[in-house]
Amino acid sequence: MPERIQDRLHQIEARINQPEFMKSGGAANEINYYIFDYDPQDELAVRDYVDELAGRYQAGSGPFSVTVFDLFEVLLRFLKENNYLEMTYDFENRRGLGYATDAIVKALGLSQNNQLVKHIVQNTPPNTVVFLTGVGKCYPVLRSHNIINNLQQAMDTMPVVLFYPGTYENFSLKLFGTLSDGNHYRALPLVK
Numbered sequence: 231m232p233e234r235i236q237d238r239l240h241q242i243e244a245r246i247n248q249p250e251f252m253k254s255g256g257a258a259n260e261i262n263y264y265i266f267d268y269d270p271q272d273e274l275a276v277r278d279y280v281d282e283l284a285g286r287y288q289a290g291s292g293p294f295s296v297t298v299f300d301l302f303e304v305l306l307r308f309l310k311e312n313n314y315l316e317m318t319y320d321f322e323n324r325r326g327l328g329y330a331t332d333a334i335v336k337a338l339g340l341s342q343n344n345q346l347v348k349h350i351v352q353n354t355p356p357n358t359v360v361f362l363t364g365v366g367k368c369y370p371v372l373r374s375h376n377i378i379n380n381l382q383q384a385m386d387t388m389p390v391v392l393f394y395p396g397t398y399e400n401f402s403l404k405l406f407g408t409l410s411d412g413n414h415y416r417a418l419p420l421v422k
Contacts, residue, residue, distance in 0.1 A: 233356045235272040239279040241421040242266065242391075246359050251292060262340055263382060263390050264420040270366060270395040270406050279391060287359070299350050301377065302367035308338065308345055308360050331371050344380045346372070351384050366395040366406065374403055378417065386409060391420055 245251065251262070261338040268276055280298060287296035314337055322330035338345045354360055365374055374392065381390060396405045398419060 235268060235275055238421050239276065240264075242279075243283060245421055246294075246389075246391075252357075252359070263378060263392070263417040265392045265394050265396040265398045265403070265417045266393045266420040267396060267403075273366065273395055276395075277363065277391055280363055284361065288398065292357060294297070294353060294357045295388065296361055297354055298361040298363060299353075300364035301362060301372055302365075303347050304346055304363035304364075305334075305338070305368055305372060308349070309334070312337065321322060327370070334371050344376065344384075347380045347384050350381060351407070352386070354385070355387070359391065360385070362390065362392045365392065373383060374405075382416075 232409065261272045266276075284296040306315070306345065309318060314334070318330050318334060320334050350360065350362075365372070374394065378390075378392060394403060394405075396403060398404075398417075
């Protein structure tokens with residue numbers, strides 16, 4: 231693992247253990263949302279570290295727990311449970327990726343009644359730091375702004391950290407360091 235990513239990853243635990251981390255903040259007194267951006271080449275190192283850290287902060291093992299939601303896994307579970315997965319494959323084969331993506335977006339209700347956000351809210355225990363992973367695996371179906379914006383409206387009692395394979399600069403995200411989504415985020419960088 232390159233030294234730079236290793237140093238940044240090791241700052242996460244100290245950051246989430248700061249007393250103010252679990253408290254509301256910001257200009258509107260909203261709970262803090264954070265982004266941990268990283269070079270996509272470091273994806274496996276980030277996954278390993280997140281899993282290891284979450285394992286140490288399981289519910290009941292300390293003053294708070296860490297709950298990880300891999301957005302790709304949540305998306306896949308939704309498609310399977312609603313018998314949409316095979317239909318999605320068929321849509322892609324017959325009409326292309328764009329059509330299949332649009333169908334998934336509609337089924338998930340990403341603009342209203344967001345099923346992924348509902349799943350996260352319903353499966354987050356109290357006194358938890360929420361880690362969101364799998365953003366890169368969901369592209370182009372799922373966009374970060376759909377999750378963050380909707381989650382900020384539905385979950386305001388605990389901090390959320392989005393692990394992002396790309397860059398976060400000037401309140402703007404670039405997936406894989408190249409694809410700008412053109413949205414402005416109120417999230418803070420988790421570590422430098």
